[in-house]
Amino acid sequence: MRQVTVGFVRFGAVFGVSMLVPIVWAAAVALGVWWGGWAWIAPVFWACFGTLALSRPVCRMFRALVARWTGTVIPAGYRQAAPVAQMSTGYWWNGFSYSRTSERAREEQRWRTRWSDPATWRDVRFTAIAPVTVIVPLLGLTLALVQRPLGIIVAIASAPFAWRLAEPLAVRFLRPSPAMALADRVEELTAQRADTTVAQAAEIRRIERDLHDGAQARLVSLGLSLATAEKLMATNPDQAKALLREARVGAAASLSELRELVRGISPPVLNERGLVDAVRASALDSPLDTNVTADLRQKLDPPIESALYFGIAELMTNAVKHAHATRAQISIVQRNTDIVVEVEDNGRGGASVRAGGGLDGLRRRLAVFDGTLEITSPAGGPTRARMLVPCESS
Amino acid sequence: MRILVAEDLYLLRDGLVRLIEAYGHQVVATATTGPETLDALLKWRPDVSIVDVRMPPTQSDEGLRAALEARRRAPGLPVLILSQHVEQLYARELLADGAGGVGYFLKESVFDADQFIEALERVAGGGTAMDPAVIGKLLASGSSNRKLDRLTEREHDVLSLMAEGLSNQAIGQRLFLSDSAISKYTTSLFGKLDITDDDNNNRRVLAVLRYLNK
Numbered sequence A: 001m002r003q004v005t006v007g008f009v010r011f012g013a014v015f016g017v018s019m020l021v022p023i024v025w026a027a028a029v030a031l032g033v034w035w036g037g038w039a040w041i042a043p044v045f046w047a048c049f050g051t052l053a054l055s056r057p058v059c060r061m062f063r064a065l066v067a068r069w070t071g072t073v074i075p076a077g078y079r080q081a082a083p084v085a086q087m088s089t090g091y092w093w094n095g096f097s098y099s100r101t102s103e104r105a106r107e108e109q110r111w112r113t114r115w116s117d118p119a120t121w122r123d124v125r126f127t128a129i130a131p132v133t134v135i136v137p138l139l140g141l142t143l144a145l146v147q148r149p150l151g152i153i154v155a156i157a158s159a160p161f162a163w164r165l166a167e168p169l170a171v172r173f174l175r176p177s178p179a180m181a182l183a184d185r186v187e188e189l190t191a192q193r194a195d196t197t198v199a200q201a202a203e204i205r206r207i208e209r210d211l212h213d214g215a216q217a218r219l220v221s222l223g224l225s226l227a228t229a230e231k232l233m234a235t236n237p238d239q240a241k242a243l244l245r246e247a248r249v250g251a252a253a254s255l256s257e258l259r260e261l262v263r264g265i266s267p268p269v270l271n272e273r274g275l276v277d278a279v280r281a282s283a284l285d286s287p288l289d290t291n292v293t294a295d296l297r298q299k300l301d302p303p304i305e306s307a308l309y310f311g312i313a314e315l316m317t318n319a320v321k322h323a324h325a326t327r328a329q330i331s332i333v334q335r336n337t338d339i340v341v342e343v344e345d346n347g348r349g350g351a352s353v354r355a356g357g358g359l360d361g362l363r364r365r366l367a368v369f370d371g372t373l374e375i376t377s378p379a380g381g382p383t384r385a386r387m388l389v390p391c392e393s394s
Numbered sequence B: 001m002r003i004l005v006a007e008d009l010y011l012l013r014d015g016l017v018r019l020i021e022a023y024g025h026q027v028v029a030t031a032t033t034g035p036e037t038l039d040a041l042l043k044w045r046p047d048v049s050i051v052d053v054r055m056p057p058t059q060s061d062e063g064l065r066a067a068l069e070a071r072r073r074a075p076g077l078p079v080l081i082l083s084q085h086v087e088q089l090y091a092r093e094l095l096a097d098g099a100g101g102v103g104y105f106l107k108e109s110v111f112d113a114d115q116f117i118e119a120l121e122r123v124a125g126g127g128t129a130m131d132p133a134v135i136g137k138l139l140a141s142g143s144s145n146r147k148l149d150r151l152t153e154r155e156h157d158v159l160s161l162m163a164e165g166l167s168n169q170a171i172g173q174r175l176f177l178s179d180s181a182i183s184k185y186t187t188s189l190f191g192k193l194d195i196t197d198d199d200n201n202n203r204r205v206l207a208v209l210r211y212l213n214k
Helices: A002-035 A037-070 A102-116 A118-146 A148-173 A178-232 A237-265 A268-273 A275-285 A302-321 A358-367 B010-022 B034-044 B062-073 B088-095 B107-111 B113-124 B132-140 B153-164 B168-175 B179-193 B201-213
Strands: A289-295 A327-335 A338-345 A372-376 A384-390 B002-006 B026-031 B048-052 B079-083 B102-106 B128-130
Touching (some): A002 A037, A002 A148, A037 A118, A037 A148, A118 A148, A118 A178, A178 A237, A178 A358, A268 A275, A268 A302, A275 A289, A275 A302, A275 A327, A275 B088, A275 B132, A302 A338, A302 A358, A302 A384, A358 A384, B002 B034, B010 B113, B034 B048, B034 B062, B048 B062, B048 B113, B062 B088, B079 B088, B088 B102, B088 B132, B102 B113, B107 B113, B128 B132, B128 B153, B128 B201, B132 B153, B132 B201, B153 B168, B153 B201, B168 B179
Parallel strands (some): A289 A327, B048 B079, B079 B102
Antiparallel strands (some): A327 A338, A338 A384
């Protein structure tokens, strides 16, 4: 009984939302007929305008209803308006034209974005499709005009089931179209590409600076020591010997400097053994008591391997530095075509992804491979981080 | 000593051969790839071999794998691994068979030629020789950490040198202490760490490394 009541309530909701636009049109047509002559143009114009203005709220409500009843979340895919910027002339530029005030610029931009957004036209189309959900009860009512008892029975019997049509219909017609999904993807990739290029350039500059101030300078001083030693060999062998010893120490120092630099660019174990052993090796070096479990059936692409390795290294460093953990558990597994890496520590928790922070950087580096980062870190711990990167199985 | 040098870079290989010959030892063969190294190790059975970790054809850990494979087929075959970087992971793999006759060094350890040749001789004699960098990492990490805190600074120094593979006498020379002073330190540190002392130096070093590797 309760289910039937719920069915009727939901029928009411679906009916209200999906019949809003048809009712506007019915009213427009009725007005046009009543006024007669050329006067019908005015109500039709207002109905068109009303459809355009109502389509987005109607679709929003429809999506909300579907999400509430069935849990199916349908992405809207509306285009976001770009920020409005004030130019040096004092005028505002909104990506299309100049305006005297920011309000005007924003309003104009809103209409332009809306007009050119394919989602707007999809929504308009959907306002025409939505009444299908209540078509059987409506037909029942129409039938009732001719054959009263049968029509009313059909209408009342079918009404509680009407809302069930809402989900398949919304999934089929309210989703972003492939073209819209592609446009979003292009936008996302453009942003990522810009990100990667900037990061790469910064990295190369860092390496250049390290080499310039470190190894190169040391080699120059090494050459100087050797040249001086050569000169002093005959006249002052003791001093020459001391210089040679100095040169040897300098050579060892520049080697260890280069080793650190290389480890930061591409850890040798990673090249020699792959991800799992490289993580094992860094777990051995870590002050944390670390347990590594791994189940990887294939060799990963070097860029993914490197991103995951440095991701794990960063999470481990955080565990030591910020969470004051003493133990960590790392697991690397392959689930279908995804690589899932989990890092859990016994620290004090409270980690979050802040814009511009270390974890945000990690998330962006993973995003390049369509990877994701999830952090659960309640205050008091433990922190659990999960990186997921899809990989083509070879 | 009859020595095999497995190193793919010409400059380093040449330098090593010259250094070894300057100390009056003989280089019986050289190898430049992983498979070549394995063949040469098994064919020549040298007194000791110097093997680079990274070698062609894959430029991964070919050399290390060849050395491990050769020691699997000929247990205790003395091998000293030279590398641009040291990893506890590799040290563990080398020490896993417990047979001794193993060395693991950073390439710059050849800068101190006397000590390098000494380490080479120790490995040839079935002992172990570990780079201070490896031992430093072993001491700095791992679950044995808390017990190590109980050691005095001097005992810590003695433990590190022992783990590098040095005998009591050699440790005494490095720290400018008498043999008897060193044995006093070793007895007390073995007591603190619950390791059974052994008269045989090699077995004792392996026991220490096993303890640190736990």
